[in-house]
Each structure stands twice: as structure tokens, then as C-alpha cells.
Amino acid sequence: MPTAACDHHSAASRRRLRVCFIVSLAVLLLLVVAVAVLAITALRPHPADTTISTIRLTSVSLSPSRLSLNVTLDVVLSIRNPSPVASFTHDAGHAEVYYHGTLAADANVPPGRISAGSTNVVTVRLTVLADRLAGYAPQLYGDLLGGAGDVSLTVRTTVPGTVTVLGLLRHHAVVLTVCDVVVNVRRPGAQSSSCQYRTKF
Numbered sequence: 001m002p003t004a005a006c007d008h009h010s011a012a013s014r015r016r017l018r019v020c021f022i023v024s025l026a027v028l029l030l031l032v033v034a035v036a037v038l039a040i041t042a043l044r045p046h047p048a049d050t051t052i053s054t055i056r057l058t059s060v061s062l063s064p065s066r067l068s069l070n071v072t073l074d075v076v077l078s079i080r081n082p083s084p085v086a087s088f089t090h091d092a093g094h095a096e097v098y099y100h101g102t103l104a105a106d107a108n109v110p111p112g113r114i115s116a117g118s119t120n121v122v123t124v125r126l127t128v129l130a131d132r133l134a135g136y137a138p139q140l141y142g143d144l145l146g147g148a149g150d151v152s153l154t155v156r157t158t159v160p161g162t163v164t165v166l167g168l169l170r171h172h173a174v175v176l177t178v179c180d181v182v183v184n185v186r187r188p189g190a191q192s193s194s195c196q197y198r199t200k201f
Contacts, residue, residue, distance in 0.1 A: 048079060048080060048081050048082070048083075048088050048114070048159075048161075048163075048173065048175045048199055049079075049080050049082070049175065049177065049197045049199075050077055050078070050079050050080075050157050050159060050175050050177040050195075050197060051077070051078050051080070051177070051179070051193075051195050051197070052075060052076070052077060052078075052155060052179045052181060052193050052195065053076040053077065053078045053121065054074075054075075054076040055073055055074070055075050055076070055153075055155075055181055055183050055193075056073060056074040056076070057071065057072075057073050057183065057185055058072045058073060058074055058125070059071070059072045070127075070128070071127070071128035072125065072126070072127045072128070073097075073105075073125075073126055073128070073183075074123050074124070074125050074126075075095060075097070075123070075124045075125075075126060075155060076121060076122070076123050076124075077095070077109065077121070077122045077123075077124060077157065078119055078120075078121055079112075079114060079119065079120045079121075079122060079159065079175070080114075080118075080119040081114040081115070081116060081117065081118055081119070082117065083116055083117070083163070083165075084116055084117055085116055085165055085166055086116055086163050086164060086165040086166070087113060087114065087115050087116055087163070087164050088113070088114045088161055088162070088163050088164075088173070089111075089112075089113045089114075089161050089162050089164065090109075090111055090112055090113075090114070090159045090160065090161030090162075090175070091111050091159075091160050091161055092108050092109060092110060092111045093108070093109030093111075093157060093158050093159035093160065093175075094106065094107075094108060094109060094157070094158045095107050095108075095109050095124045095126065095155065095156070095157045096155070096156045096157075097126055097128070097153055097154070097155050098153065098154040098155075098156070099128075099133055099136060099140065099151075099152075099153055099154075100136055100139070100152075101154075102132060102133060102135070102136065103132060104128045104132055104133055104153075105126035105127055105128045106126065107124050107125060107126045108124075109122060109124055109157060109159055110122060110124075143185075148184065148186075149184050149185045149186035149187070150182050150183070150184050150185075151182070151183050151184075151185060152180070152181070152182050153180075153181045153182075153183060154178065154179070154180055154181070155177075155178075155179045155181055156176075156177065156178050156179075157175075157176070157177045158174065158175075158176055159174070159175040159177075160172075160173070160174045160175075161173055161174075161175070163201075171201050172201065173199050173200065173201050174199065174200045175197065175198075175199050176197060176198050176199070176200065177195055177196070177197040178195065178196050178197070179193050179194065179195040179196075180193065180194050180195075181193040
């Protein structure tokens, strides 16, 4: 009888050990999966975005009688990198300004590097090409001289670059932004804008 009791006790101990081993293994697997999911989420590149902080009209010269126009404006862009672990090094980009769907001005966006979680401010100077707006001259003169002095523009920017995660993984990316902006020529700095952006990897 004592021998049978000992054998029973030993078998119960082995079952408990097996159960503890299985539970421990399951918990370990769950932890590994959770860490892997967190790592993938952290290492996945976050899309950068470009918004217009300010549009400043630096000079406006027009003569309705001679149908001549000279407008220079500074577009202040904020390029934001929301990723907590990746830097964004961008090559020279391109900015375009449209008036009623017609390209009015374009310029290059200078290259740069944005560290993780940071924002770079870039100023791009554009000169409106009067000959491109010849068909809209009466409407443009009306916007500049009449009413409240509001001019509706569309600004498109393309910024290509490379996202580097933890200095190891690299992804090519292109940040595309389209902003509808209303600029007031009578009150410098007065403007409203609505932007849409996307990043292509």
C-alpha cells in the first residue's frame, strides 16, 4: 500500500509539472508574438507629410492697361516626420502653384534630412509667369484689385526621399501634397488652406 501511494503521488506530480510546462510555454509564445507585433509596428515606416505654413506675397506689380503682371511669393513648407524611430532624408523636390487649374509658377524644394519625430521648415520662392496666365488676366486683375482681394491658388509639392529605420532598414518614399489656399493680397499673412497628402513607398 505505501508503494502504491508513492506511485500515485509521483504520477500526480508529473502531471502538474506537465501542466506547468505547457502553461509556461503558452505564455512564452504569447510574449514572443506580442513583442514581434510591437517590433513590426515600430519598424514600419510612418508616412511623412508636407503642409503649407505660410504664403507671403513678397512683391506684386501689375498694369491692367499694358496687361503686365509680376508676382513673387514665398511658400513656407513644413515637412513633418511623425515616425519615432525612422529618419527621412529627402532629395530635391518640386513645388507648383496653379491658378484655376493653370500652372502659374514652379520651383525646386531644397533637399534635407528630418530626424525621427521632427519637422523641418523650408521656404520656396516662386515667381508667377504672366504669360501662362494670359487667358485669365481679367479674372486675376479682378481678384487682385476688386472685392476683398482674395486669390484662390492650388499648391502641389512632390518630395522624394529615403526613410531609414534605426539606421538599418531603408525604404524609398515620395511625399505628395495638394493644398487649396486662399491668399489675401491686401492683408499680408492672411490666408486659409486645406491640404491632402499621401506617401508612396
